[in-house]
Amino acid sequence: MIFKLNRPKSSTEGFKKEIEMVPLLPLRDIVIFPHIMVPLFIGRERSIAALEHAMGQDSLILLCTQKDAKKDDPSENDIYRVGVLGNILQLLRLPDGTVKALIEGKKRAEIRHFLSNPNYFIVEVEEIVESYEHTTEVEALMRTNLVSFEQYIKLNKKIPQEVLQAINTLTDPGWLADNIASHLAIKIEEKQPLLEIVHPVKRLEKVLYVMQREIEVLQIEGRIKSRVKKQMEKTQKEYYLNEQIRAIQKEMGEKDDLRSEIQDLEKRIKRKRLSSEASTKMRHELKKLKLMSPMSAEATVVRNYIDWVLALPWYEKTKDKLDIVEAERILNEDHYGLEKPKERILEYLAVQSLVKKMKGPILCLVGPPGVGKTSLAKSVARALGRNFVRLSLGGVRDEAEIRGHRRTYIGALPGKIIQSLRKAKTNNPVFCLDEVDKMSTDFRGDPSAALLEVLDPEQNNAFNDHYLDMDYDLSEVMFITTANTLYSIPLPLQDRMEIIRIPGYTEVEKLNIAQLFLIPKQRQANGLTPENIEFSENAILNVIRQYTREAGVRNLEREIAGICRKVAREVAKEGLEHKVRVSSQTVSKYLGVPKFRFGRSEEKDEVGLTTGLAWTEFGGELLLTEVVILPGRGKLIITGKLGEVMQESAQAAMSYVRSRASDLGLPLDFYRRVDIHIHIPEGAIPKDGPSAGITLATTLVSALLKIPVHRDIAMTGEITLRGRVLPIGGLKEKIIAAHRGQIKTVLIPKDNEKDLKDIPPRILKAVEVIPVEHMDEVLLRALVLEKPETLFKPRPDADQMPSPAFLPAAAETPGDHEIHAH
Known part of the structure; x- marks a missing residue:
């Protein structure tokens, strides 16, 4: 008889039948629902006995799940109270002793008591009986469950489609819930509560x-699996391709094993002596390299970086030769003259021999092309026993050329400084920075500013290259920079360097250089012996004077090489015994017509013609200055391709003459009646510089007073409006040019008297050098005067004197006084 209970026990609710006594089968890791057929494999003896009893009595058996699946002998408290009454359809004993049972769940049931049975x-x-009311809401809930279960099956590939078809035929909400x-x-802990809910709708x-929760989890798992699959496919593809590349390389005899490469890098890092910062960074970079794909772009960047750091000479250095006598011999053997640079190098050696460590000096050799600046740096390296490295800065306009590129850029490299040190293989080479005055600036930065750290003894012990991104010590390096001019080098950069000027060679020095160095070098280069060719001293002087115009000796070497080539042709034709003596008369036979006119003074004293002295990049030159007085209206005409400075000098000289007009016996308005034409010959050659003032003033006075100028006097100096003589540069070259032009006397500014110590004594003996302070002194010495004391004698009637050059006065018109420069 079925009866109703007003209050269900435990967590169940519904109708319960009368109490029955049935055997219990504890289940592990599975919850069985009603209306579900499940095959079970039973191995425990008590469970098999329960099955056999139920099978023999043709009765039901209660299927309840254990709370802990690991317990082989569960007690009453280890078993959930709600289970399923099942019907045993089939029982089969297997050879291994286990029993296979096919059981169909029938009804929910709840345990009331455990009875004693060993x-x-x-x-x-x-037995728990379910009841519900079928409404539209229940129908909607069932359909929603079916749609969700269909989605669940699509995501969970383990459930066959037939299950969905079977579930679609169910019309009872309880049966539908149990089947799904x-x-x-899901876990046992989640399934058991579903079994214990009696009400079908709930x-x-x-x-x-x-x-729905499981569907969301499965969707996330699907996305993760998809990403992992794509990554695995990419990795497998790369691995496959890499293996193919390795196989091809092995067939070709190449070895590119990343593991052996990393092991090799580890050994190199251990053997290499690095700074603490570099050592830490190398270990970090190697650790990153191990985690990278061998063919990835990042791995290549890291490998290159490690190679660069390990290739640098962090602590490798050469031992300096501190024998001053030997160093002096080497310097004299390689170069003639250049006393100041040699003296500075020997001073450095002397200090180095007395102290343990000295910061490398930073010398700047400034001079014209061809005077041996770069070759002197090589000789310094040879004298010190150091490695030599040279870097040309001509045209460099990118800061990264000095500091390097950051590793974020493709193809990044260290700067030229670090690259050159890698070539040098030591951290104390002689480093020659050539053409430091020829760097330029653009949007990529200012390389001269980047050099400030390199060439600062107080900072370069921690030079930071953008590529290395760590400090490198440059304090042991001996930097020697070269430049042709100083004005194009920024002042902060000049401040870092010790300037040593090499003004150029005198004629005598060029002669000795040709005899000691150039002729033997070119003779050997052209396959000649001393017996085949011989140069007379006059022949060399002839080449120097008429075929070259330079401060250095490059063109001189080219001309000597040209003579040697022509002689080599004669020797090849006449035989190895053929001998040629090159004299001053035969030079033109080999070199052709002279290229330059050898500067000489005038043959007689001339009015309005003065010999000035000029400095050029090729050495000193005689600069003839002419002035003529023409009828006119006060025009000052300047020709000869003069620069702005020389034009201003001409105007200053004119103003000085006008200010001394009455003292010189000129009418106060003399300039209004005449045109004055100032001309400097060789007009195609640009001329500029602050040293022609006194020459122009002397020429003007000579032309206006019709007084000749001494032909054997040359002069140099700038003039103020009051007639004071200002100092100039390039005195050595100018006096050498005067000596070459057979000038007997040279007038120089008083302030330049200190520079005479740089001039060879041999030249000072042949040329009389007279320092002057005022233009009046210049005129008294330069003009050919019978009574010098009468030159500056005031003349009260100067205004009534005839106009200069005995020219008639021109009609005055306002604005007629003009200056023309050509």
């Missing part, structure tokens, strides 16, 4: 909630 569990149970719950891949709602 062989298996016997329990008193109450039995196929959900159970269906709970199943829908659990199923």
Whole structure:
């Protein structure tokens, strides 16, 4: 008889039948729902006995899940109270002793009591009967569960499509909930509460909630699997291609094993002596390299970086030769003259021999092309026993050329400083920075500013290259820079360097250089012996004077090489015994017509013609200055391709003459009646510089007073409006040019008297050098005067004197006084 209970026990609710006594089968890792057929494999003796008893009595058996699946002998408290009454359809004993049972769940039931039985569990149970009211809401809930279960099956590939077809035929919400719950891949702790919910609609709602959560989890898992699959496919593809590349390389005899390469890098890092910062960074970079794909772009960048750091000479250095006598011999053997640079190098050696460590000096050799600045740096390296490295800065306009590129850029490299040190293989080479005055600036930065750190003894012990991104010590390096001029080098950069000027060679020095160095070098280069060719001293002087015009000796070497080539042709034609003596008369036979006119003074004293002295990049030159007085209206005409400075000098000289007009016996308005034409010959050659003032003033006075100028006097100096003589540069070259032009006397500014110590004594003996302070002194010495004391004698009637050059006065018109420069 079925009876109703007003209050259900435990967590169940519904109708319960009368109590029955049935055997109990504890289950591990599975929850069985009603209306579900499940095959079970039973191995425990008590469970097999329970099955056999139920099978023999043709009765039902209660299927309850253990709370802990690991327990082989569960007690009453280890078993959930709600389970399923099942019907045993088939029982089969297997050879290994286990039993296979096919059981169909029938009804929910709840355990009331455990009865005593030593062989298996016997329990008193109450069957739970479900009831519900079928409404539209229940129908919607069922359809929602079916749609969600269909989506769940698509995501969980383990459930066959036939299950969905079978579930679609169910019309009972309880049966639907139980069937769906039995196929959900959830834990026992989540399935058991679903079994214990008696009300079909509530159970269906709970199943829908659990199923939606599982669908979301499966979707996330699907996305993760998809990403992992793509990455695996890419990795497998790269691995496959890499293996193919390795196989091809092995066939070709090449070895490119990343593991052996990393091991080799580890050994190199251990053997290499690095700074603490570099050592830490190398270990970090190697650790990153191990985690990278061998063919990735990043791995290549890291490998290159490690190679660069390990290739640098962090502590490798050469031992300095501190023998001053030997160093002096080497310097004299390689170069003639250049006393100041040699003296500075020997001073450095002397100090180095007395102290343990000295910061490398930074010398700047400034001089014209061809005077031996770069070759002197090589000789310094040879004298010190150091490695030599040279870097030309001509045309460099990118800061990264000095400081390097950051590693974020493709193809990044260290700067030229670090690259050159790698070539030098020591951290104390002689480093020649050539053409430091020829760097330029653009949007990529200012390389001269980047050099400030390199050439600062207080900072270059921690030079930071952008590529290395760590400090490198440059304090042991001996930097020697070269430049042709100083004005194009920024002042902050000049401040870092010790300037040593090499003004150029005198004629005598060029003669000795040709005899000691150039002729033997070119003779050997052209396959000649001393017996084949011989140069007379006059022949060399003839080449120097008429075929070259330079401060250095490059063109002189080219001309000597040209003579040697022509002689080599004669020797090849006449035989190895052929001998040629090159004299001053035969030079033109080999070199052709002279290229330059050898500067000489005038043959007689001339009015309005003065010999000035000029400095050029090729050495000193005689600069003849002419002035003529023409009828006119006060125009000052300047020709000869003069620069702005020389034009201003001409105007200053004119103003000085006008200010002394009355003292010189000129009418105060003399300039209004005449045109004055100042001309400097060789007009195609640009001329400029602040040293022609006194020459122009002397020429003007000579032309206006019709007084000749001494032909054997030359002069140099700038003039102020009051007639004071200002100092000039390039005195050595100018006096050498005067000596070459057979000038007997040279007038120089008083302030330049200190520079005479740089001039060879041999030249000072042949040329009389007279320092002057005022233009009046210049005129008294330069003009050919019978009574010098009468030159500046004031003349009260100067205004009534005839106009200069005995020219008639021109009609005055306002604005007629003009200056023309050509």
